[in-house]
Amino acid sequence: MEQIYLTIALAPLVGAIFAGFFGSLLGRMATTVITIAGVLISTVLSFYVFNHHVLEGGEVFNQNLYTWMQIGELNISVGFLIDNLTAIMLVVVSFVSLMVHIYTIGYMHDDAGYTKFFSYISLFTFSMFMLVMSNNFMQLFFGWEAVGLVSYLLIGFWHHKESAVEANLKAFLVNRVGDFGFLLGIALVLMYFGSLDYVEVFASLGNVTGVTMLDGTSVITVICILLFIGAMGKSAQVPLHVWLPGSMEGPTPISALIHAATMVTAGIFMVSRMSPMFELSETALIVVMVVGAITALFMGLLGIVQNDIKKVVAYSTLSQLGYMTVALGVSAYSVAIFHLMTHAFFKALLFLAAGSVIVALHHKQDIREMGGLRKKMPITYWTSLVGTLALIGFPGFAGFYSKDMIIEAVHFSQLPFSDWVYVAVVIGVFITAFYSLRMFFLVFHGESRMDEHTASHVKESSISITLPLVALAIPSALIGYLTIDPMLFNGWLDNAITVAANHTSMASLEANFHGANGMIPHALQTLPFWMMVGGIASAWVLTLYRSQWADWIQKKFHRSNYVLESLYGFDRFNDIVFVGGIKKLGNFLWKVSDSGLIDKILVNGSARFVGFIASIVRPIQTGYVYHYAFFMIVSLLIILTWVLFAGDNPLLEL
Amino acid sequence: MVSLSDYLILSSVIFCIGLVGIFVNRTNIITLLMCVELILAAVNTNFIAFSHFLGNEAGQIFVFFILTVAAAEVAIGLAILTLLFRVRGSIDVDVTNSLKG
Amino acid sequence: MGSEQIIFYFLSFWLIASSLAMIFSRNAAKAVLFLVLSFFSVASIWILLEAEFLAITLILVYVGAVMVLFLFVIKMLNIDKSTLRAKFAGYLPLGLIVALIIIAEMTLVLGNAQFGLDVMPAPARHGADYSNITELALQLYTTYVYPFELAAVLLLIAIIAAITLVHKKEINRKQQSISEQVNVRAKDRVRIVSITSPSKENK
Numbered sequence: 001m002e003q004i005y006l007t008i009a010l011a012p013l014v015g016a017i018f019a020g021f022f023g024s025l026l027g028r029m030a031t032t033v034i035t036i037a038g039v040l041i042s043t044v045l046s047f048y049v050f051n052h053h054v055l056e057g058g059e060v061f062n063q064n065l066y067t068w069m070q071i072g073e074l075n076i077s078v079g080f081l082i083d084n085l086t087a088i089m090l091v092v093v094s095f096v097s098l099m100v101h102i103y104t105i106g107y108m109h110d111d112a113g114y115t116k117f118f119s120y121i122s123l124f125t126f127s128m129f130m131l132v133m134s135n136n137f138m139q140l141f142f143g144w145e146a147v148g149l150v151s152y153l154l155i156g157f158w159h160h161k162e163s164a165v166e167a168n169l170k171a172f173l174v175n176r177v178g179d180f181g182f183l184l185g186i187a188l189v190l191m192y193f194g195s196l197d198y199v200e201v202f203a204s205l206g207n208v209t210g211v212t213m214l215d216g217t218s219v220i221t222v223i224c225i226l227l228f229i230g231a232m233g234k235s236a237q238v239p240l241h242v243w244l245p246g247s248m249e250g251p252t253p254i255s256a257l258i259h260a261a262t263m264v265t266a267g268i269f270m271v272s273r274m275s276p277m278f279e280l281s282e283t284a285l286i287v288v289m290v291v292g293a294i295t296a297l298f299m300g301l302l303g304i305v306q307n308d309i310k311k312v313v314a315y316s317t318l319s320q321l322g323y324m325t326v327a328l329g330v331s332a333y334s335v336a337i338f339h340l341m342t343h344a345f346f347k348a349l350l351f352l353a354a355g356s357v358i359v360a361l362h363h364k365q366d367i368r369e370m371g372g373l374r375k376k377m378p379i380t381y382w383t384s385l386v387g388t389l390a391l392i393g394f395p396g397f398a399g400f401y402s403k404d405m406i407i408e409a410v411h412f413s414q415l416p417f418s419d420w421v422y423v424a425v426v427i428g429v430f431i432t433a434f435y436s437l438r439m440f441f442l443v444f445h446g447e448s449r450m451d452e453h454t455a456s457h458v459k460e461s462s463i464s465i466t467l468p469l470v471a472l473a474i475p476s477a478l479i480g481y482l483t484i485d486p487m488l489f490n491g492w493l494d495n496a497i498t499v500a501a502n503h504t505s506m507a508s509l510e511a512n513f514h515g516a517n518g519m520i521p522h523a524l525q526t527l528p529f530w531m532m533v534g535g536i537a538s539a540w541v542l543t544l545y546r547s548q549w550a551d552w553i554q555k556k557f558h559r560s561n562y563v564l565e566s567l568y569g570f571d572r573f574n575d576i577v578f579v580g581g582i583k584k585l586g587n588f589l590w591k592v593s594d595s596g597l598i599d600k601i602l603v604n605g606s607a608r609f610v611g612f613i614a615s616i617v618r619p620i621q622t623g624y625v626y627h628y629a630f631f632m633i634v635s636l637l638i639i640l641t642w643v644l645f646a647g648d649n650p651l652l653e654l
Numbered sequence: 655m656v657s658l659s660d661y662l663i664l665s666s667v668i669f670c671i672g673l674v675g676i677f678v679n680r681t682n683i684i685t686l687l688m689c690v691e692l693i694l695a696a697v698n699t700n701f702i703a704f705s706h707f708l709g710n711e712a713g714q715i716f717v718f719f720i721l722t723v724a725a726a727e728v729a730i731g732l733a734i735l736t737l738l739f740r741v742r743g744s745i746d747v748d749v750t751n752s753l754k755g
Numbered sequence: 756m757g758s759e760q761i762i763f764y765f766l767s768f769w770l771i772a773s774s775l776a777m778i779f780s781r782n783a784a785k786a787v788l789f790l791v792l793s794f795f796s797v798a799s800i801w802i803l804l805e806a807e808f809l810a811i812t813l814i815l816v817y818v819g820a821v822m823v824l825f826l827f828v829i830k831m832l833n834i835d836k837s838t839l840r841a842k843f844a845g846y847l848p849l850g851l852i853v854a855l856i857i858i859a860e861m862t863l864v865l866g867n868a869q870f871g872l873d874v875m876p877a878p879a880r881h882g883a884d885y886s887n888i889t890e891l892a893l894q895l896y897t898t899y900v901y902p903f904e905l906a907a908v909l910l911l912i913a914i915i916a917a918i919t920l921v922h923k924k925e926i927n928r929k930q931q932s933i934s935e936q937v938n939v940r941a942k943d944r945v946r947i948v949s950i951t952s953p954s955k956e957n958k
Contacts, residue, residue, distance in 0.1 A: 660763065698797075
């Protein structure tokens with residue numbers, strides 16, 4: 001089995017190396033074949049691993065494969081921990097990655113950096129596998145940083161576009177802030193547990209529960225909050241969310257792969273993996289829940305006023321990540337992973353569909369200039385419909401099951417603030433439905449608002465683009481129905497996730513579960529369903545039926561509109577406070593400290609001081625021989641006197 | 655009887671007169687050179703006095719060589735003086751101050 | 756007071772007086788002549804000390820050659836005729852004090868206590884057939900022959916140095932450089948040009 005795990009991890013790496021270094025030599029065809037073959041191998045093997053571990057109940061695999069370094073008593077190695085959680089993540093990551101690889105053939109067909117792109121996405125797949133399969137914090141951090149790096153490379157893929165370069169720098173720096181907290185958390189883990197291996201740390205949790213630091217805060221709480229800060233950076237929670245909309249500057253395939261399905265879910269995965277630790281700290285769980293709720297609600301609101309098709313989906317991603325985080329906060333870890341899985345499928349689908357529209361319209365992205373694409377791009381239309389219905393939680397589709405479970409879990413949670421969080425996530429359903437359908441109607445229905453030239457060229461995209469769309473639409477529709485029972489309640493994730501006995505959300509959920517079939521009619525009685533219907537209806541009215549009402553609302557609430565359109569001012573705040581502050585500090589250090597103090601006073605000043613002393617001493621050299629002779633004679637006299645009368649052995653006594 | 659110390663004191667007096675001559679003299683460089691000769695003469699007297707009182711000829715041999723060196727030094731010194739006169743036009747001691755700092 | 760002492764003090768007096776006169780005289784030629792007088796006194800003292808050869812050598816070489824050389828230079832540069840201001844004022848008191856202190860200290864060291872007659876008795880005078888030259892020569896050409904040769908080389912160097920220093924190079928003198936003449940190449944001197952003769956052009 002060890003070989004299989006290694007192959008899963010290394011096959012995309014081999015593809016990445018070939019495509020990266022020899023891409024121009026091998027040509028497009030060969031590069032495509034090699035990289036897709038690598039990811040295909042990983043996908044097939046991931047399904048095999050899933051089958052072995054989850055369906056057949058295989059043993060958990062935890063082994064160190066290679067000792068990276070041994071520092072005193074600390075052993076840092078490359079190792080794999082394969083349990084059910086890992087297996088599920090492997091399937092999700094590899095399948096979405098394979099779809100994106102196939103999609104890229106058509107999407108990046110005209111781009112000059114075709115082979116480079118394949119190399120990067122294969123490299124990303126490798127990094128994500130290493131992150132997911134790791135069995136210690138150091139390898140987790142390695143995978144963490146590696147996905148961040150590849151994300152940077154890919155966002156700035158079109159590096160001649162200035163906005164892309166700014167966006168990738170922003171993504172990297174904001175992630176860095178999160179990683180700083182993450183690293184502090186790992187350091188504390190090392191300090192208090194003495195090891196970085198998951199199993200060893202979880203085994204010795206009992207020793208550290210009573211220990212406190214920073215006048216009274218429990219160490220576990222501090223560690224959990226710091227680790228969550230890392231998750232906030234990677235999974236784009238408020239306030240470290242500012243990079244995700246900017247990351248839409250990259251090509252659409254990577255928005256699907258990285259910023260919808262895999263990298264941003266790394267934070268969620270990490271918190272689930274650390275569930276034994278988080279369960280011991282209620283404070284951390286409250287923080288997680290509240291931050292997730294804020295993100296879910298407020299980012300959803302921002303999705304309403306976006307006009308770029310990719311930005312709408314980006315804010316939708318942010319909002320759904322908030323939902324996952326809320327699920328983590330109420331100790332419903334398996335629900336969070338469930339939503340992660342379904343979200344990966346339908347969000348990737350939505351992004352790829354958006355990309356299909358963009359390619360058909362020759363890279364136009366403003367939804368106000370689209371419309372009526374239903375007839376011209378049927379496959380894209382139907383798959384987008386499936387994805388949108390899944391996103392808004394239409395009964396029967398995947399998103400319905402996962403989202404409703406989250407809302408129910410919050411409802412049953414006993415944590416403080418959970419009531420406010422419940423209100424927030426329920427309102428979020430309305431908002432999600434509203435912006436999703438707004439975008440759907442504006443793009444595919446109604447009159448065509450495209451210009452003549454674009455309208456004449458619109459046609460359905462090539463098979464390499466539509467095949468992944470269909471392949472992703474199928475799980476978006478069905479996977480919720482098929483897997484909700486086993487994943488949440490029948491122990492698919494039992495050997496990976498620990499829930500404390502006093503966090504009863506999961507238990508209550510199980511008690512109230514009527515089965516996948518039973519949930520659909522039951523939904524008609526729940527508030528979220530009617531919120532969703534309300535959202536659909538409002539979107540239809542305001543976009544198709546009476547769009548002038550939408551303009552009237554925008555004028556009437558222009559202040560709220562301004563707040564939303566300026567994205568709550570996060571970017572301006574960061575710019576003024578952090579960037580401006582550092583610039584001022586840099587200026588000060590340059591002018592005062594470096595130039596004034598060191599250069600002028602210390603360096604030049606010491607030179608001038610030497611010159612000053614020299615100018616005093618110089619006049620002794622008069623140039624006259626008799627002066628020199630005089631000095632010599634006087635010196636002789638002094639020496640004579642010294643030798644005769646003073647000194648150690650005077651020749652004469654006075 | 656004249657004791658050794660009389661000769662030695664005499665030679666030291668001549669030595670000091672020569673020293674004073676070097677840095678009191680403001681007239682010209684020739685006087686400087688002549689004071690150097692005086693000093694050498696005083697030292698020679700010292701040697702010969704010791705040679706006489708100790709009965710050892712080594713002192714006189716040494717004076718022999720000092721005379722040789724003094725003669726060579728005068729020759730070269732006067733050659734330099736001639737050059738200096740050619741360049742500067744006078745041999746006033748105040749003229750030779752171009753090495754001042 | 757023995758006759759020896761009287762002679763000694765007489766000679767010392769003239770020595771000191773002429774030295775002082777030398778350094779305080781304004782005329783360079785007079786200074787040279789006073790120096791000559793000093794050297795004569797010194798030579799006489801050396802004879803008193805039974806170093807006859809050296810005393811005569813002093814007169815012959817030093818006074819006869821070196822002082823004469825001084826006079827040559829003085830006359831050549833016309834120093835005695837030019838008016839030179841003698842500036843003594845500044846350093847004289849200081850110099851005298853320094854000199855007196857040095858003499859006092861040296862007297863302390865070289866005085867009667869250390870080198871008086873009881874410590875260092877006067878040696879017996881040599882007989883009439885004592886030849887100072889022979890004694891010196893016996894030492895000079897056996898034990899000290901190497902420094903003797905070196906002294907000869909030193910004098911040679913002094914001659915060469917003195918000549919080189921004052922030697923004036925004549926200007927406007929063309930000299931042959933043999934090496935350049937030998938290293939000349941044909942193409943530095945000759946260039947072959949082809950010219951068509953006018954008679955051929957006209958044809």
